[in-house]
């Protein structure tokens with residue numbers, strides 16, 4: 820199976836398998852190294868659904884999906900030998916602020932989010948030492964902070 824070509828037929832977002840891209844995505848901030856077969860950049864929720872369907876329909880290929888955002892994890896969490904799903908490139912909007920609530924897409928950088936909350940005299944105080952390198956969803960995914 821030519822994974823890149825097959826993925827391109829089901830996604831609106833980009834698909835990469837160039838060696839330099841795979842190398843970049845084979846590391847996070849840990850000591851581990853795992854090279855993905857392909858890196859995808861879903862454009863929207865429909866692309867994410869299409870990926871899940873694709874993996875389900877190609878069980879014989881033993882594929883999996885591993886999300887990645889800032890890549891600053893220190894445990895190898897975003898590394899994979901299958902499909903790396905970059906959730907930062909296209910999922911990076913702050914959608915709406917309420918009085919003390921905010922709705923965001925998963926790939927919003929904490930540093931961008933903080934600029935907006937500070938303007939409103941608010942601070943999400945569970946930020947951590949890598950707050951300039953990481954995204955909001957991963958602070959949740961990793962129980963970081």
Ligand SMILES: Cc1cc2nc3c(=O)[nH]c(=O)nc-3n(C[C@H](O)[C@H](O)[C@H](O)COP(=O)(O)OP(=O)(O)OC[C@H]3O[C@@H](n4cnc5c(N)ncnc54)[C@H](O)[C@@H]3O)c2cc1C
Pocket residue numbers: 847848885886887888889890891892893895896897898906925926947948949952953954955956957958959960961962963964
């Ligand atoms: C210098 C430095 C200091 C650090 N300091 C701290 C600290 O003080 N406290 C702390 O807790 N951590 C710290 N970390 C670790 C790391 O920065 C945090 O865990 C951070 O939250 C990871 O965010 P990220 O966007 O880089 O995530 P990534 O590394 O891209 O991913 C982290 C995890 O989230 C998953 N993930 C990614 N996107 C999604 C998605 N859309 N949906 C579901 N899961 C997803 C990944 O599969 C992976 O398991 C530090 C790291 C560095 C390099």
